[in-house]
Amino acid sequence: MDTFEKIRALLAEQLDIDPAKITMESDIMSDFEADSLDIVAVFEPAQLRTPRNFYIDSENGDDSNSGTIDAPWKTLSQLEEYSQTYALVPGDQVLLKRGSVFENESLQFSGMGTEQNPIVISAYGDGEDLPRLDGNGVVENVISLFNQEYITISNLEITNTSPNYNSQFGLNTSTNTSLALRAINVSAKDFGVVSGIKIQDCYIHDINGNINLKWNGGIFFDVQADVIGGELSGIPTKYDDVLIEGCTFINVDRSGIKLVNSAWCNQWLPNSPDIPLNWYPSTNVVVRNNYMEKIGGDGITTRD
Numbered sequence: 001m002d003t004f005e006k007i008r009a010l011l012a013e014q015l016d017i018d019p020a021k022i023t024m025e026s027d028i029m030s031d032f033e034a035d036s037l038d039i040v041a042v043f044e045p046a047q048l049r050t051p052r053n054f055y056i057d058s059e060n061g062d063d064s065n066s067g068t069i070d071a072p073w074k075t076l077s078q079l080e081e082y083s084q085t086y087a088l089v090p091g092d093q094v095l096l097k098r099g100s101v102f103e104n105e106s107l108q109f110s111g112m113g114t115e116q117n118p119i120v121i122s123a124y125g126d127g128e129d130l131p132r133l134d135g136n137g138v139v140e141n142v143i144s145l146f147n148q149e150y151i152t153i154s155n156l157e158i159t160n161t162s163p164n165y166n167s168q169f170g171l172n173t174s175t176n177t178s179l180a181l182r183a184i185n186v187s188a189k190d191f192g193v194v195s196g197i198k199i200q201d202c203y204i205h206d207i208n209g210n211i212n213l214k215w216n217g218g219i220f221f222d223v224q225a226d227v228i229g230g231e232l233s234g235i236p237t238k239y240d241d242v243l244i245e246g247c248t249f250i251n252v253d254r255s256g257i258k259l260v261n262s263a264w265c266n267q268w269l270p271n272s273p274d275i276p277l278n279w280y281p282s283t284n285v286v287v288r289n290n291y292m293e294k295i296g297g298d299g300i301t302t303r304d
Contacts, residue, residue: 051091051117054079055124058100058131069124072097076107076133083109090117095124096131096156104138113150115196123155130157130203137162137208141185150196157203158183167208169251169294174211176253181209182216183252186259189224190234197221198243205250211296217252218295219244221259221282223304225275232278236264239282246289253296257287265304 054067061074073079079094088094088111096102113119121143123131133156135142142158145151160183161167165176183204188194199219209216221242226233239260249256264280266272281304292299 048089049086051089051093053093053095054082055095055097056100056102057097058102059097061097076102076105079107079109083111087111088119090114090119090150093120093122095122096133098123098125098127098131099129100131101134102132103134104136106135106139106142106144107133108144108146112148113152113196115150118150118152118196118198121151121153121156130155132157132159134158135160135181137164137179137181140180141182143184145184145186145197147188147191147194149191149194152196152198152200153184154198154200154202157205159205160207160209162208165208167206167251169206169208169253169296174208174253174296176208176210177212179210180213180216181207182218182220183207184219186219186221186239187224188222188237188239191237192235193238193240195240197239197241199245199247200243201246203248204252205248207252209253209296211254214255214297214301215258215261217255217258217297218249219247219257219259220255221261223260223262223264223282225263227263227275230276232264232276236280238262238264238280240284242282242285244287244290247291249290249292249295249299251294252292255297255301256292256295256299257290258298258301259285259287260302260304262304267304 055069055072057072058074061072063074063078065071065073067073088109090113133142142160160181162179166173186197204218207217221239223237244257260282263275264278266275266277269277287300
């Protein structure tokens with residue numbers, strides 16, 4: 001029995017009418033005397049699987065493996081493919097082998113954590129070399145989060161150098177005025193309050209992004225919204241409990257850290273003339289103990 005058939009059966013029982021009279025187009029209000037109809041949906045919590053660790057090793061892994069420490073995956077794409085069918089659950093950890101190099105692909109997945117059990121993206125194995133995610137200018141965002149909360153990202157090396165543009169990172173040497181490139185981009189729309197995003201101890205370097213675009217380079221948070229008839233539409237959205245800590249940024253164009261670019265928090269019309277004025281700022285945002293060198297524009301900008 002599909003969803004409509006279930007609803008039809010319930011309505012027919014409650015209204016004491018023939019179920020055949022209830023169709024997708026029928027006006028059931030004409031069949032009984034009432035000014036309104038209240039439908040109450042009762043949702044039961046989903047039974048989530050037990051959290052587990054996913055291991056990815058670019059040198060010795062194989063995407064046909066199960067993703068365990070003894071049989072790791074090889075690519076970040078396998079994580080995304082897996083999560084499209086089986087979303088990650090609170091307490092999952094995605095662990096990248098130290099010394100691995102992941103080129104020309106992005107890290108993204110479905111699923112989110114909870115305050116007690118965040119999803120962790122980090123490193124495993126011996127040695128000092130962090131797992132390296134190298135976009136090579138092929139991907140816009142090396143790591144992307146969208147409408148996800150309680151995610152911790154740590155101990156990763158991230159770079160995104162396009163071979164099509166100058167990468168000397170000297171004074172006024174950038175030749176990229178068109179291609180946006182980022183290390184980490186966090187975005188949300190119609191979500192409500194996005195909580196618990198933590199980015200710690202990452203080494204972000206050599207990103208020759210668009211020198212004319214402030215919102216590209218290192219780490220970025222934004223909130224999107226539709227504007228209909230000159231009014232904001234949808235669910236007001238913001239971030240709460242954000243931490244960016246202990247990261248190193250070297251040779252990054254154009255900005256190091258920028259947060260938050262929010263459609264729900266436009267404070268000045270000349271800045272965004274197509275978005276109405278509104279005040280719904282993000283809260284409990286902490287940026288501390290980060291090191292920056294050779295940043296093409298703003299090092300750290302906090303707003304909205």
